[in-house]
Every structure is written in structure tokens, then in C-alpha cells.
Amino acid sequence: xxxxxxxxxxxxxxxxxxxxxxxxxxxxxxxxxxxxxxxxxxxxxxxxxxxxxxxxxxxxxxxxxxxxxxxxxxxxxxxxxxxxxxxxxxxxxxxxxxxxxxxxxxxxxxxxxxxxxxxxxxxxxxxxxxxxxxxxxxxxxxxxxxxxxxxxxxxxxxxxxxxxxxxxxxxxxxxxxxxxxxxxxxxxxxxxxxxxxxxxxxxxxxxxxxxxxxxxxxxxxxxxxxxxxxxxxxxxxxxxxxxxxxxxxxxxxxxxxxxxxxxxxxxxxxxxxxxxxxxxxxxxxxxxxxxxxxxxxxxxxxxxxxxxxxxxxxxxxxxxxxxxxxxxxxxxxxxxxxxxxxxxxxxxxxxxx
Amino acid sequence: xxxxxxxxxxxxxxxxxxxxxxxxxxxxxxxxxxxxxxxxxxxxxxxxxxxxxxxxxxxxxxxxxxxxxxxxxxxxxxxxxxxxxxxxxxxxxxxxxxxxxxxxxxxxxxxxxxxxxxxxxxxxxxxxxxxxxxxxxxxxxxxxxxxxxxxxxxxxxxxxxxxxxxxxxxxxxxxxxxxxxxxxxxxxxxxxxxxxxxxxxxxxxxxxxxxxxxxxxxxxxxxxxxxxxxxxxxxxxxxxxxxxxxxxxxxxxxxxxxxxxxxxxxxxxxxxxxxxxxxxxxxxxxxxxxxxxxxxxxxxxxxxxxxxxxxxxxxxxxxxxxxxxxxxxxxxxxxxxxxxxxxxx
Numbered sequence: 001x002x003x004x005x006x007x008x009x010x011x012x013x014x015x016x017x018x019x020x021x022x023x024x025x026x027x028x029x030x031x032x033x034x035x036x037x038x039x040x041x042x043x044x045x046x047x048x049x050x051x052x053x054x055x056x057x058x059x060x061x062x063x064x065x066x067x068x069x070x071x072x073x074x075x076x077x078x079x080x081x082x083x084x085x086x087x088x089x090x091x092x093x094x095x096x097x098x099x100x101x102x103x104x105x106x107x108x109x110x111x112x113x114x115x116x117x118x119x120x121x122x123x124x125x126x127x128x129x130x131x132x133x134x135x136x137x138x139x140x141x142x143x144x145x146x147x148x149x150x151x152x153x154x155x156x157x158x159x160x161x162x163x164x165x166x167x168x169x170x171x172x173x174x175x176x177x178x179x180x181x182x183x184x185x186x187x188x189x190x191x192x193x194x195x196x197x198x199x200x201x202x203x204x205x206x207x208x209x210x211x212x213x214x215x216x217x218x219x220x221x222x223x224x225x226x227x228x229x230x231x232x233x234x235x236x237x238x239x240x241x242x243x244x245x246x247x248x249x250x251x252x253x254x255x256x257x258x259x260x261x262x263x264x265x266x267x268x269x270x271x272x273x274x275x276x277x278x279x280x281x282x283x284x285x286x287x288x289x290x291x292x293x294x295x296x297x298x299x300x301x302x303x304x305x306x307x308x309x310x311x312x313x314x315x316x317x318x319x320x321x322x323x324x325x326x327x328x329x330x331x332x333x334x335x336x337x338x339x340x341x342x343x344x345x346x347x348x349x350x351x352x353x
Numbered sequence: 354x355x356x357x358x359x360x361x362x363x364x365x366x367x368x369x370x371x372x373x374x375x376x377x378x379x380x381x382x383x384x385x386x387x388x389x390x391x392x393x394x395x396x397x398x399x400x401x402x403x404x405x406x407x408x409x410x411x412x413x414x415x416x417x418x419x420x421x422x423x424x425x426x427x428x429x430x431x432x433x434x435x436x437x438x439x440x441x442x443x444x445x446x447x448x449x450x451x452x453x454x455x456x457x458x459x460x461x462x463x464x465x466x467x468x469x470x471x472x473x474x475x476x477x478x479x480x481x482x483x484x485x486x487x488x489x490x491x492x493x494x495x496x497x498x499x500x501x502x503x504x505x506x507x508x509x510x511x512x513x514x515x516x517x518x519x520x521x522x523x524x525x526x527x528x529x530x531x532x533x534x535x536x537x538x539x540x541x542x543x544x545x546x547x548x549x550x551x552x553x554x555x556x557x558x559x560x561x562x563x564x565x566x567x568x569x570x571x572x573x574x575x576x577x578x579x580x581x582x583x584x585x586x587x588x589x590x591x592x593x594x595x596x597x598x599x600x601x602x603x604x605x606x607x608x609x610x611x612x613x614x615x616x617x618x619x620x621x622x623x624x625x626x627x628x629x630x631x632x633x634x635x636x637x638x639x640x641x642x643x644x645x646x647x648x649x650x651x652x653x654x655x656x657x658x659x660x661x662x663x664x665x666x667x668x669x670x671x672x673x674x675x676x677x678x679x680x681x682x683x684x685x686x687x688x689x690x691x692x693x694x695x696x697x698x
Contacts, residue, residue: 022503023502049534050533050534050537052530052533052534054495054526054527054530055495055498055530055533055534057495058492058494058495058496058497058498058499058527058530059495059496059498059499059502059534060499061495061496061499062433062495062496062497062498062499062500062501062502062503062514063499063500063502063503064499065433065484065496065499065500066429066433066499066500066503066504067428067429067503068499068503070499085489085492086492086495086496089487089489089492089496093485094686094687094688094689095470095685095686095687096467096470096471096475096477096485096487097466097467097477097479097485097686098464098465098466098467098468098470098477098685098686099468099685099686099689100465100466100477100478100479100485101477101479101484101485102689133687134687134688136688156690157688157689157690158688158689158690
């Protein structure tokens with residue numbers, strides 16, 4: 001089964017070979033490395049840029065204005081903060097010009113903790129990204145969704161930010177999460193599309209006969225159906241929430257895990273449907289807790305579904321800390337972990353007014 | 354603080370050939386129309402028919418020739434323009450209707466550049482490859498790399514990318530970005546960088562911001578041709594621009610051209626938009642030249658100015674009666690497909 005990073009790579013291959021992607025670029029994106037997480041190995045339109053994030057984002061905007069289909073990468077979202085005014089421009093160009101111009105670009109960037117990345121390889125970006133109107137923002141939690149969301153992002157006529165949960169990039173598909181056309185045999189797939197160690201000058205990827213699969217932007221996925229409490233989450237935390245829910249099942253708590261997949265636009269219908277069923281809500285994500293995207297979801301749930309609620313909604317998020325400390329003890333104390341998530345789900349599920 | 358010493362030998366003006374009488378008259382006409390438009394926009398601001406004015410009085414001798422020399426059209430085979438908010442002369446020379454600038458000043462629904470959303474001088478014309486002018490300084494230098502890359506050697510595209518900014522804005526990292534990205538060996542970009550140097554960043558004089566005499570000197574470190582031109586001389590500007598554009602179009606490589614210009618009405622309405630008498634007025638100077646050459650009489654030029662002024666006074670009255678955008682239109686064009694924010698599916 002493919003890993004998430006292989007799924008992204010295969011989607012980019014479909015993008016450049018069939019969907020008109022002209023440029024895939026960023027620092028270390030082209031040969032020989034093909035991305036620090038290997039996401040762009042073997043791609044024919046991948047190229048290396050100067051070490052200049054503003055140039056990367058500016059170039060993506062310019063290419064998009066020129067009618068191209070660029071996919072740009074910021075190596076870690078921690079280094080995207082010096083591009084925020086350009087990100088605002090990408091998001092406001094259509095609106096400012098009264099619809100005269102559109103900016104069909106994809107910006108992908110690894111986010112979040114989980115690889116012991118210290119202060120500058122562990123940031124989350126979802127709170128920042130959702131404060132950039134005009135962007136669509138997606139974040140997969142499975143290889144199949146990573147594939148299908150990337151293809152949807154590529155064909156979208158707007159700027160799409162593709163947040164890659166870096167802790168999940170090496171996680172393999174679960175049985176049934178098929179990427180159409182990709183071999184299920186790990187070793188076979190690896191031999192076809194993973195660049196060898198050492199000299200790669202003559203290596204070429206052998207791409208499988210892949211089929212296009214679009215995961216629609218704006219559509220959530222029920223990662224685990226349940227009836228006791230609704231958990232709204234995305235990215236790295238989805239698997240944690242599903243695992244916590246599995247443990248709670250033995251205690252008679254049947255949590256429903258909603259993987260939003262798209263942060264903007266988000267699937268309000270799916271959220272509403274789940275909340276009307278469970279009457280209890282927990283939001284889980286890794287970004288710092290103050291002005292957190294989960295806070296927005298809780299605000300809207302409270303305003304629009306107040307009389308559905310049997311318990312105060314809760315947010316499980318990263319601490320409002322200046323950074324993620326490197327020591328194992330510090331990282332796990334800074335962002336949500338499975339046990340903490342399980343505790344809050346259980347409290348909300350058992351809450352009695 | 355003193356202005357940098359501009360040695361005349363460093364100016365392309367010294368060798369500028371005279372342009373034909375016909376072209377001189379056309380340039381003069383456009384410079385005059387641009388000046389009258391700026392005067393009207395300032396009047397609108399002062400009469401409360403606009404919230405803010407910023408523009409390019411004092412840049413007409415450079416901005417008008419630019420508009421005449423570019424390859425106008427849509428798509429990669431034409432020139433992309435990443436202009437700044439002093440580029441009215443370029444737009445008028447390309448054929449823009451001054452009425453539309455008044456509409457943008459008045460924020461009416463008919464404003465074709467921004468539908469009432471943006472300040473005066475913030476042009477956007479997709480059919481002419483004029484990408485939206487933005488308020489953040491120098492960001493256009495990072496974005497221009499993208500259109501230039503789409504037009505790079507080997508892409509089959511015939512157009513070039515032209516990016517323009519002021520001298521103060523070159524302190525932003527985006528200018529360095531454009532220098533670095535456009536000059537990489539084997540990956541050079543067909544990018545013409547234009548710096549209009551009015552010797553000020555709002556109130557801060559040039560010498561307080563830069564330790565070098567000319568912005569153009571910075572291009573030399575990147576191995577690209579550079580030039581400094583007297584941007585108050587339309588004939589010198591025309592020649593320098595044509596040389597630079599020809600080079601970029603033919604060689605598909607970058608070029609840095611700096612034009613020394615005036616700032617006749619200060620930075621913006623924030624400083625009053627009043628006439629700065631110590632600055633050279635390019636229009637006045639060119640009119641003297643045309644008179645000396647016997648191409649136009651003072652009376653004729655005064656008549657033209659009166660006619661254009663009256664036309665825009667009428668246009669001003671017209672836009673006063675044009676409706677503002679509907680409040681609900683704030684939700685239009687957030688996305689270019691469906692408005693998912695508004696719930697369209």
C-alpha cells in the first residue's frame with residue numbers, strides 16, 4: 001500500500017502528465033533530492049529554486065496569473081510566515097480585481113509536530129491559513145485522500161493550500177483505501193517510484209497506470225461512525241482520535257470522528273448532521289489554542305446548534321506556546337496526544353447538565 | 354541630505370535622438386491627458402469625491418513612452434505589466450479611458466479595475482496583461498518572476514515581463530528576489546525591471562535609505578545590463594525603454610533600467626497632494642521644447658489643456674451620479690468558480 005508521500009507524488013505525476021501542471025518547484029524540490037520528504041522524486045517538471053520563500057510564492061502567483069498550473073512547495077510551513085503578505089495577495093487578487101483575474105495555484109507545505117522537529121519544523125499552519133480569505137485549504141489524513149485532494153487542488157481555479165501532516169507522510173494506506181491503479185505491493189511500488197540511494201542521474205520513475213480520483217474540496221469524511229460524541233478534527237489528529245475512540249468503545253462511548261479534510265470551505269452540512277445525532281462536540285487540532293480554527297467551529301456550533309447540545313463543546317489543541325520543544329517530554333506536553341484526547345472525549349460524552 | 358549626483362554622462366539622455374514630430378505630438382498629448390487626469394483625481398479627492406489619492410504627476414515623460422512601446426494584449430505572447438500606483442500615463446498610452454480612473458476614485462460600481470474596492474491608480478486589465486496593482490510596496494517584483502518564467506527562453510512565448518517600482522521600494526527583499534531569480538545562469542528570465550527614482554520614500558530622502566548613487570548599480574552584481582535615464586525627458590525615456598525592451602525581447606534575459614523622475618504632488622493625498630515647485634516638471638519642459646521646435650504653439654497647448662480639463666469636469670459630474678456597489682457585492686468574486694463562502698454549491 002502506498003504511503004501518503006507516495007500518494008502525493010503520484011498525484012503530482014498525474015498533474016503534470018494529464019492535468020496541465022507546468023511547474024512543481026521549491027527548495028530542493030527538483031533533482032537530485034526530489035523534496036526533503038521525497039514528495040517530488042521522478043517528476044519531469046520539478047525544479048529547484050533559490051532559498052527564498054517569497055520568491056517561491058511570488059513565482060507561483062505569477063505563473064498562475066500567466067495561465068499556468070503551478071504547484072509550489074514551502075519546505076516547512078514554519079518558513080512560510082515571511083510570505084504572509086504574498087499569501088494574502090494570492091487570496092485577494094480575484095476579489096480585488098472584481099473577478100478579472102484568478103490565481104490557480106497549489107501551495108503545499110508540511111505542517112505539525114510528531115517528528116521531533118524542534119521549534120522550526122513543528123509549527124502548525126491551519127489557524128493562519130484559515131485567516132486568509134480567498135484560499136481553499138485542505139489537509140489529508142490518509143494516502144487516498146492525499147491523492148484525491150491533490151488532484152482536486154490542481155484543477156481548482158483558485159489558490160489552494162495543501163497542508164501535509166508531516167507525521168503521517170510515511171504512514172501506509174489501510175486496507176480498502178485504494179489509490180486507483182497503484183500496485184498494492186509495497187516493494188513493487190517502491191521499486192517503481194522511489195529514487196534509489198546514491199547516484200540518481202540515470203534513474204527514471206516507472207509510473208503505474210493511475211486513474212484520476214477527485215476528493216471534492218469542501219467534503220468531510222466520517223473516519224469512524226459513532227453516536228455518543230462528535231469529534232471534529234483533521235490531519236495528524238484523525239488517527240489519534242480514531243484510536244482513542246476505539247479504546248472508549250469498551251467503556252460504552254461510541255465517538256464519531258469527522259475528518260474535515262477541507263478547512264475552507266468546510267463541510268458544515270456534515271458537521272450539522274453529526275451534531276444533531278450526538279449532541280456533543282469536541283474539536284481536536286495541533287495549532288495553538290488561542291484564535292484556533294476549532295474555536296471558530298465551536299462558536300458556530302454554539303450559535304447555530306445551541307439547543308442541540310447536551311454538553312459544552314471542548315477544544316483540544318496545542319498549548320499557546322512560542323514553540324514546540326525538542327525533548328520528547330516537551331513535544332508531547334505541547335500538542336494533543338491520544339490519551340489526552342481520550343480523556344476529553346470521555347468527559348464530554350459523560351457530561352450531565 | 355543631498356540628492357545623488359547624476360552625472361550627465363551616465364544618462365542615456367545625452368545620446369537620445371530626436372523623435373519624429375508625429376511621435377512627439379502623440380507623446381505630448383498623452384502626457385497632457387495624464388496630467389489633466391491626475392489634476393482631476395486630486396480635485397475629486399479635495400472635493401470629497403474620493404477618500405485617497407496617489408498617482409504619478411512627474412512620471413509622465415517615462416510612463417507614457419512605456420505604454421506606447423509595450424506589446425499590448427492577453428497571454429504569453431504579449432507583455433505582462435506589473436506596474437505601481439503611479440502608472441496612469443502608461444495606462445492612458447495603452448488606450449485606457451480616463452473616465453474609468455474617475456470611477457475608481459469615486460468607488461463606483463462601474464469601476465472596471467476593482468469594482469469600487471481599491472484606491473485610485475490600482476489598475477487591473479486582464480485583456481492587456483496588466484496584473485492588479487497592489488498597495489504593498491515591491492511585491493510585484495516577486496510576482497513578476499512567475500509571468501517571466503512562463504515566457505522564458507524555450508517556452509515559445511514571444512512576450513516579456515515588465516515590472517516597475519520606486520527607488521525606496523528597492524530596499525524590500527522582493528527587489529533582491531527579482532535580481533536573483535531573473536539572472537540565474539542558464540535560467541535567465543525575460544524580465545525588464547524599471548525603477549522610477551523620485552528620490553523619496555514618502556518623506557525619507559534617497560540618501561537616508563541608500564548608500565550607493567544609483568539603484569541601477571545593483572544590477573551589475575548580477576551580470577545584467579543596466580542604464581540610468583533622465584525620466585523627465587520623454588525622448589530619452591523612449592529611446593532607453595526601446596533599447597531595454599528590445600534587449601529583453603531578443604535575448605530573453607533581464608535588464609535593469611532606472612529613470613530619474615519628479616514627484617510633483619508629493620507621495621499622496623496624505624501629504625496634501627500640493628504642487629512641489631522645486632521639482633522639474635517634465636510636461637512644462639517638453640512643451641518648451643515643442644514650442645522651440647515650432648511643433649506646437651503656447652496657445653494651442655493651452656487650448657488642449659482647457660478642452661481636456663472640461664471633458665474631465667463633465668466626466669466628474671457623470672461619475673458623481675453613478676451608483677456605488679451594492680453592499681451584498683462584497684461577497685462576489687471571493688472565488689472564481691462557485692462562491693462557497695456564500696453557500697453556492
